[in-house]
Structures are given as structure tokens and as C-alpha cells.
Amino acid sequence: MSMHFSIIMEFLSLLVALFHYKRLKETFYVYAIPFLFFVLYAEIGAAYYRSNHLVKTNHTGNTHIYLWISIAETIFYSWFFYQVAAGYVFKRLVKILATMLVLTYLFLFFFYFSYVGAYYIIMTVTGIYFTIMSCIYFYKLFINAGEENIINLASFWMAIGIFVFYSGISLVMVLHEMLMRQNVTIFGESLYNVIPQVLSIILYGCFIAAFILCRKKKTI
Amino acid sequence: MRIEMNHIAELICLLAALWNYKYLKGTIYFYFIYYLAFVLYGELGASYFKYVLSLTLKPEDRNNMHIYLWVWAVMDAFLSYFLYTEIRNVFVRKLITVFTSLLVCYFLFLFFFFKHYVEPCYYGFVVETFYLIILCCIYFYELFLHSEEGDSIWTLPAFWVIAGIFIFFTGTSISSVMHGVLKNFSTQIMGLPLYSFIAQVLCVFLYGCPVVAFILLRKEKQARLFN
Numbered sequence: 001m002s003m004h005f006s007i008i009m010e011f012l013s014l015l016v017a018l019f020h021y022k023r024l025k026e027t028f029y030v031y032a033i034p035f036l037f038f039v040l041y042a043e044i045g046a047a048y049y050r051s052n053h054l055v056k057t058n059h060t061g062n063t064h065i066y067l068w069i070s071i072a073e074t075i076f077y078s079w080f081f082y083q084v085a086a087g088y089v090f091k092r093l094v095k096i097l098a099t100m101l102v103l104t105y106l107f108l109f110f111f112y113f114s115y116v117g118a119y120y121i122i123m124t125v126t127g128i129y130f131t132i133m134s135c136i137y138f139y140k141l142f143i144n145a146g147e148e149n150i151i152n153l154a155s156f157w158m159a160i161g162i163f164v165f166y167s168g169i170s171l172v173m174v175l176h177e178m179l180m181r182q183n184v185t186i187f188g189e190s191l192y193n194v195i196p197q198v199l200s201i202i203l204y205g206c207f208i209a210a211f212i213l214c215r216k217k218k219t220i
Numbered sequence: 221m222r223i224e225m226n227h228i229a230e231l232i233c234l235l236a237a238l239w240n241y242k243y244l245k246g247t248i249y250f251y252f253i254y255y256l257a258f259v260l261y262g263e264l265g266a267s268y269f270k271y272v273l274s275l276t277l278k279p280e281d282r283n284n285m286h287i288y289l290w291v292w293a294v295m296d297a298f299l300s301y302f303l304y305t306e307i308r309n310v311f312v313r314k315l316i317t318v319f320t321s322l323l324v325c326y327f328l329f330l331f332f333f334f335k336h337y338v339e340p341c342y343y344g345f346v347v348e349t350f351y352l353i354i355l356c357c358i359y360f361y362e363l364f365l366h367s368e369e370g371d372s373i374w375t376l377p378a379f380w381v382i383a384g385i386f387i388f389f390t391g392t393s394i395s396s397v398m399h400g401v402l403k404n405f406s407t408q409i410m411g412l413p414l415y416s417f418i419a420q421v422l423c424v425f426l427y428g429c430p431v432v433a434f435i436l437l438r439k440e441k442q443a444r445l446f447n
Binding site: 049 | 258262264265266269273276286287290328329331332333334335
């Protein structure tokens with residue numbers, strides 16, 4: 001079982017969240033603890049599955065595990081935008097789009113046996129969705145910022161992480177088929193595996209910054 | 221694809237929840253909508269997998285346990301949470317938190333780390349079954365202990381939901397324990413293995429009782445509005 005950047009970063013951010021538990025309590029960020037635990041557990045499982053059960057005849061590889069990680073991410077990040085967003089229309093939009101995405105993921109899991117290609121397409125859509133949501137959030141934040149320094153806002157860092165991660169991986173997901181056919185590799189790993197790993201450093205790094213900045217009174 | 225008794229019971233229960241949406245809002249019963257939608261969606265998928273998709277697959281890939289594993293994990297988490305909100309004893313509530321987390325982690329462990337896990341998954345379900353039966357018994361004990369406090373138990377929505385859980389899990393526990401034995405025999409009723417048939421019949425109680433609870437909740441809120 002090879003160790004991944006994402007696993008290390010998830011573990012670190014989970015530790016930071018547990019360390020700041022008292023501060024995170026009574027804020028939205030306390031739910032990041034079960035979320036990070038689930039993602040970490042699943043990623044360790046996926047890495048183990050990849051090195052122990054993967055054979056060439058296997059149809060889905062460990063996509064069935066990543067599909068559930070994507071579901072958890074879609075729910076958690078949408079919930080985050082739902083909490084931080086101002087405006088009835090934006091909140092409604094987040095609710096509807098997140099429900100549709102989760103239902104599509106579940107549809108793949110419940111009604112298909114082999115769904116690697118379809119999964120990457122939905123991941124791309126999810127990536128575009130989160131990129132747009134982050135942009136709308138930034139726009140509203142900059143308009144309503146006033147005298148407050150946005151760098152000190154936990155939600156800003158969280159949104160930055162989501163924005164960088166999803167804008168980066170949606171490109172890779174779009175090109176997944178081509179990258180796989182061309183067998184483009186870096187450090188012996190496929191390019192479409194390396195890019196999300198590198199971007200996860202930024203994502204979970206921003207999570208850590210958000211946990212450190214989080215104060216009871218400054219809830220989003 | 222076959223439409224089975226459990227699909228109908230779940231759909232009726234979901235429709236009843238949606239019908240009473242206005243009255244369920246702000247209570248724990250509101251989450252029944254999400255729970256029932258997930259279980260119905262999952263069970264329809266499991267049925268499609270069993271009767272349509274599996275025919276095109278290799279024998280070792282034909283079971284739909286990967287779907288039932290998630291249905292059971294969600295069932296365990298939701299029903300335990302429901303019982304958690306109804307049980308008063310603080311120590312038992314702490315135990316519920318710990319034990320439910322462990323059980324969900326066990327199901328996830330099977331899903332994340334194994335390729336074939338039919339029997340271990342049934343073992344998990346058996347443990348879940350006995351665990352929920354014990355929690356129901358604790359609830360009934362507390363209810364009878366504080367029976368002089370309020371109205372008749374028949375008017376309590378939570379009593380109906382928990383009675384449904386108790387009947388379903390008591391009935392399925394024995395067939396689940398014997399799953400390993402029963403699957404080797406050709407004991408079938410209406411084209412279904414015995415362990416499947418029992419679960420389907422008892423589903424009527426599991427999803428019928430919450431319908432009564434929703435109606436009681438509606439009556440209760442309407443009466444409060446009139447007063």
C-alpha cells in the first residue's frame with residue numbers, strides 16, 4: 001500500500017480539527033471532523049484496495065470507494081456554501097444542484113456495475129459546480145466586505161481551498177480518457193492521479209488555516 | 221425488475237411523510253423523508269441489480285450486497301439516532317453514540333477493504349438487529365416507568381415508530397442468524413428465499429408504523445392550532 005499526499009494532508013487536518021475541537025464546537029466547522037474522518041478512512045481503504053484487490057479484469061477498480069467520497073464531499077461542501085451564502089436564490093440553487101448531483105452518483109452506484117467513465121463526467125460537473133459556487137461566494141464577499149479583513153475569515157480560506165482544488169481537478173477529469181490512453185505519467189504515477197494529490201495539499205492546507213482562524217464569535 | 225412488498229411499503233411511507241411535510245418540519249420525523257428516499261432508491265437499485273444486471277455478470281459479481289451494506293449502515297445510523305432522541309438515560313445515550321459509530325465503521329471497513337463480504341455483512345446485520353432490539357426494550361422500559369406522566373402510549377408517535385422497529389428486527393434476527401444455513405436449502409416461498417420473504421413481510425410493520433406516527437403528529441399539531 002503506497003502512501004499518498006492526500007492521506008497525509010487529511011490526517012494532518014483531522015488532527016488540527018481535533019486539537020481545536022473546543023473552538024470549532026458550536027460552529028459549522030465541527031462537522032468537518034466526521035467528514036475528514038470518513039474521507040481519510042475511505043482513502044486508506046481505496047489505497048489498500050488498489051494494491052490488494054485490483055486485477056485487470058476488474059471493471060470498476062476502486063471507483064466505488066471514490067464515488068462515496070465524492071458524495072460526502074458534494075454534501076459537505078454544498079452545505080458549507082449553503083451556510084456561508086447570502087441570498088435566497090443562491091441557497092435554493094445550492095440545494096437543488098447538490099441534490100441532483102448526489103442522486104446521480106447514487107444512480108450510478110445502485111443501477112450500474114461498471115461506471116468509471118460516467119463517474120469522471122459527473123466529477124467534472126461537480127468540479128465546475130463548486131468552481132462557480134466559489135466564484136459567486138467571492139463576489140458576494142468582496143462586495144459586502146466593508147472594513148473587515150477577509151484574510152482573517154475562516155470561510156474565505158475554506159472557499160479558496162475548494163476553488164483551487166475543484167478548478168484544477170475538473171480539467172484533469174475532462175481529459176481523463178485521453179490521459180489514460182496516452183499513459184502520461186509523473187514519478188511513475190498517472191497524471192490524473194498526481195494532480196488531485198498535489199491539489200489536495202492546498203485543499204486541506206486551507207482547511208487547517210480555517211480551523212486555526214475559527215473563533216466562536218466569528219461563525220459563518 | 222420485480223416490484224416487491226418492501227418497495228410498496230417504503231413508497232407508501234415516503235408519500236405519507238411528504239403528505240404531512242408541513243407537520244413534520246421542525247421535528248426529528250422530518251428526516252424520515254431523506255431516510256426513506258434513500259432506502260427506497262437503494263432497494264430499487266438492489267432489485268434491478270438482482271433481476272436485470274446480474275444476468276450479464278460473472279457468478280462471483282452477481283450479489284447486490286454492496287447496496288444492502290449501505291442501506292443497512294444508513295438504517296443503523298438513522299434508527300439509532302431516532303432511539304437516541306427518545307431514550308432519557310444519559311449513560312445509554314453515550315453507549316448509543318459509541319456503539320453506532322463502531323457498527324457503521326465496521327460496515328464501512330467491509331466496503332473499503334474487501335471485495336467479497338456477503339457473510340461478514342450478514343454478521344454485522346445480526347449485531348445491528350440485536351442492538352436495535354435492546355434499544356427498543358430500553359425505550360419500552362423507560363416508557364412504562366414514566367407511564368403516569370402523560371397520555372396513553374397509543375397516542376405517542378415515537379411509540380409507533382419504535383414498535384415497528386422492534387417487530388421488524390425481532391422477526392428478521394433469527395432468519396439473519398441462519399442466513400448461512402438457509403441459503404444452501406431450496407426453501408422458497410413465493411419465489412423468494414425464506415430469509416428474504418420474512419424480511420419483506422415484516423417490512424409492512426417497519427414502514428407501516430411510521431405512517432401511524434405521521435398521522436398522530438398531524439392530529440397533535442392540528443389540535444394545538446385549534447386550541
